[in-house]
Amino acid sequence: MQELPGEFTTFDFPAGVPAPFNFAAAILSNQKMLTLLEKLQTAPPLIPMLIEGQPFIDAQDELSVTEFMRKYGMPERINEEVFIAMAKALDFIDPDKLSMTVVLTAMNRFLNETDGLQMAFLDGNQPERLCAPMKDYIEARGGKVVTKMPMKKFVLNEDGSVKHLEMRNGDIVVADEYISALPCDIMKRLMPTQWATMPFFHQVKELEGIPVINIHMWFDRKLKNADHLCFSRSPLLSVYADMSTTCKEYADPNKSMLELVFAPCSPIAGSKTNWIAKSNEEIVDATMKELERLFPTEIGPGSPDGVGAKLLKSAVVKVPRSVYAAVPGRNKYRPSQQTPIPNFTLAGDWTSQKFLGSMEGAVLAGKLAAEVVSDKAAGLPTKGVKTVQDDIVKSAETVVPQEPIPQFGDGPTVFGGGAVLTPAAQKEMVDNDPAMVAQA
Ligand SMILES: Cc1cc2nc3c(=O)[nH]c(=O)nc-3n(C[C@H](O)[C@H](O)[C@H](O)COP(=O)(O)OP(=O)(O)OC[C@H]3O[C@@H](n4cnc5c(N)ncnc54)[C@H](O)[C@@H]3O)c2cc1C
Numbered sequence: 149m150q151e152l153p154g155e156f157t158t159f160d161f162p163a164g165v166p167a168p169f170n171f172a173a174a175i176l177s178n179q180k181m182l183t184l185l186e187k188l189q190t191a192p193p194l195i196p197m198l199i200e201g202q203p204f205i206d207a208q209d210e211l212s213v214t215e216f217m218r219k220y221g222m223p224e225r226i227n228e229e230v231f232i233a234m235a236k237a238l239d240f241i242d243p244d245k246l247s248m249t250v251v252l253t254a255m256n257r258f259l260n261e262t263d264g265l266q267m268a269f270l271d272g273n274q275p276e277r278l279c280a281p282m283k284d285y286i287e288a289r290g291g292k293v294v295t296k297m298p299m300k301k302f303v304l305n306e307d308g309s310v311k312h313l314e315m316r317n318g319d320i321v322v323a324d325e326y327i328s329a330l331p332c333d334i335m336k337r338l339m340p341t342q343w344a345t346m347p348f349f350h351q352v353k354e355l356e357g358i359p360v361i362n363i364h365m366w367f368d369r370k371l372k373n374a375d376h377l378c379f380s381r382s383p384l385l386s387v388y389a390d391m392s393t394t395c396k397e398y399a400d401p402n403k404s405m406l407e408l409v410f411a412p413c414s415p416i417a418g419s420k421t422n423w424i425a426k427s428n429e430e431i432v433d434a435t436m437k438e439l440e441r442l443f444p445t446e447i448g449p450g451s452p453d454g455v456g457a458k459l460l461k462s463a464v465v466k467v468p469r470s471v472y473a474a475v476p477g478r479n480k481y482r483p484s485q486q487t488p489i490p491n492f493t494l495a496g497d498w499t500s501q502k503f504l505g506s507m508e509g510a511v512l513a514g515k516l517a518a519e520v521v522s523d524k525a526a527g528l529p530t531k532g533v534k535t536v537q538d539d540i541v542k543s544a545e546t547v548v549p550q551e552p553i554p555q556f557g558d559g560p561t562v563f564g565g566g567a568v569l570t571p572a573a574q575k576e577m578v579d580n581d582p583a584m585v586a587q588a
Pocket residue numbers: 297298299300329330331334360361362409467470471495496497498505506507508509510555562563564565566
C-alpha cells in the first residue's frame with residue numbers, strides 16, 4: 149500500500165458466489181483502498197458497459213483511462229488506487245496513455261465470468277511445460293514443428309498471393325495456405341511492396357510494440373510479504389511474484405526468487421527515463437531501491453539487521469518490442485485474421501480479437517485464423533475481412549511502398565522477443581531497430 153509501505157491489500161472473491169455478485173462483494177469488502185462514497189461514485193460510469201456490452205467498450209477506445217475517468221466524473225483517487233496498477237499490468241503503460249477499452253474489457257470479464265479474475269501460474273519453465281506438450285501433440289498427429297529457422301521474406305505471385313516463403317537458410321517453403329503469427333513490428337518490416345499499398349496491410353503501421361523489462365532476482369533468504377501475484381502502483385514496477393512460493397519448479401522454502409515486470413520503461417509508455425537504453429546494473433540498482441521502499445522491513449536499512457535480504461544474482465530481460473501499445477484509438481486498426489490475400493491469414497495477439505494483447509489473445513487469434521482456413525477449405529462462409537478505416541484507405545492511395553527491411557542478427561530481440569543483453573547484443577538491438585531506441 150502506498151501509504152502503508154510493506155503492507156498489501158487484497159480483493160477477496162467469495163467462493164461459490166456467481167459473477168457479478170462476487171466482484172461486487174470483493175470491491176465492497178475491501179476497506180483499505182477506497183471509501184464507500186468513492187466506490188459508489190465509480191459504479192455509475194460502468195453501468196452502460198453492463199447494459200450495452202462490447203459496443204460501449206469498443207466506443208471508448210478513443211479515450212485514455214484518465215480521460216474516461218474525468219469525462220464520467222470518477223473520483224481522482226481511483227486512478228492512484230486502482231487504475232495505475234491495472235494499466236501497467238494490462239499493457240505495461242500508465243493510465244494516461246492506455247485506452248479505456250483495455251480496462252473495460254478486463255472489467256467486463258470480471259463482471260460476467262465467475263472465474264474471470266482467477267490468476268494462475270505455469271508450474272515450471274515455458275519451453276518444457278508449455279511448448280513441449282504442444283509440440284508433442286502436433287507431432288503425434290503427423291504435424292511437424294520447426295524452430296530456429298527464420299523466414300527471410302514472403303515471395304509473391306503477380307496477383308499478390310503468396311508463392312512461397314524464403315527462409316534465411318535458403319530453403320523454400322511452399323504451402324496451400326500460409327498463416328503468419330509474426331509480431332506486428334516484424335510484419336511491418338517484412339511487408340512485401342505489393343501489399344504495402346493495400347489499405348488492409350497499410351493499417352498495420354498504426355500499431356507498434358511497447359518496450360518492457362522483466363527482472364529475475366535471487367535473494368539469500370525468504371521474503372515473507374509476497375505470497376501471491378502482486379499488482380504494484382510503484383512508478384517503476386508493475387506485476388511481480390515470488391516464484392519460490394508461487395511456482396512449483398522454483399519452490400524453495402529458504403530463498404526467494406522474485407520475478408518483476410519493470411514498467412513503464414520508456415517515454416511512450418509513460419516513463420521519464422528510457423530504461424531500455426540503460427545498463428543492466430542501473431536497472432537492478434533502481435529496482436533494489438524500489439524494493440527497499442516496498443519491503444521496508446525485509447530489504448534495506450529498515451530491516452532488523454539494518455541490511456535485510458541480499459541479492460545473490462539477477463537477470464534483466466529487455467523486450468524492446470513486446471505487446472502492441474494499446475494507446476487510444478488503436479483498436480480500430482487491428483486487422484482481422486482473414487486478409488484480402490486468398491492464401492494468407494494473420495494470427496498473433498495484435499490481430500482483432502477480444503482478449504487484448506495477451507497469451508489468451510494469441511491463442512484466440514490462432515483459433516480464429518484456423519477457422520478462416522478451415523471454413524474456406526470446407527466452402528463455408530467466413531466472417532470476412534474487417535472493414536478498414538477511411539483515413540487509412542485515403543492515406544494508402546499516396547503511400548510510397550518501401551522494400552522490406554530484413555531482420556539481421558540472431559538474438560531474440562531481433563524476432564520481437566526478450567533477452568538478457570550483453571553490450572554487443574544491446575548494440576545489435578539498436579542497429580536492428582533504431583526507431584525503437586529513438587522513441588523509447
Ligand atoms: C514481460 C512480459 C510479461 C507478460 N506477461 C503476460 C501475462 O502474465 N499474461 C499474458 O497473457 N500475457 C503476458 N504477456 C504477453 C504475451 O507474452 C504475449 O501477448 C504473447 O506472447 C503474444 O503471442 P504471439 O504468438 O502473438 O507473439 P509472440 O509470442 O511474440 O510470437 C511471435 C513469434 O514470431 C517469431 N518470429 C519473429 N520473426 C520471425 C521470422 N522472421 N521468422 C520466423 N519466426 C519469426 C518470434 O520468434 C516469436 O516466436 C507478457 C509479455 C511480456 C513481454
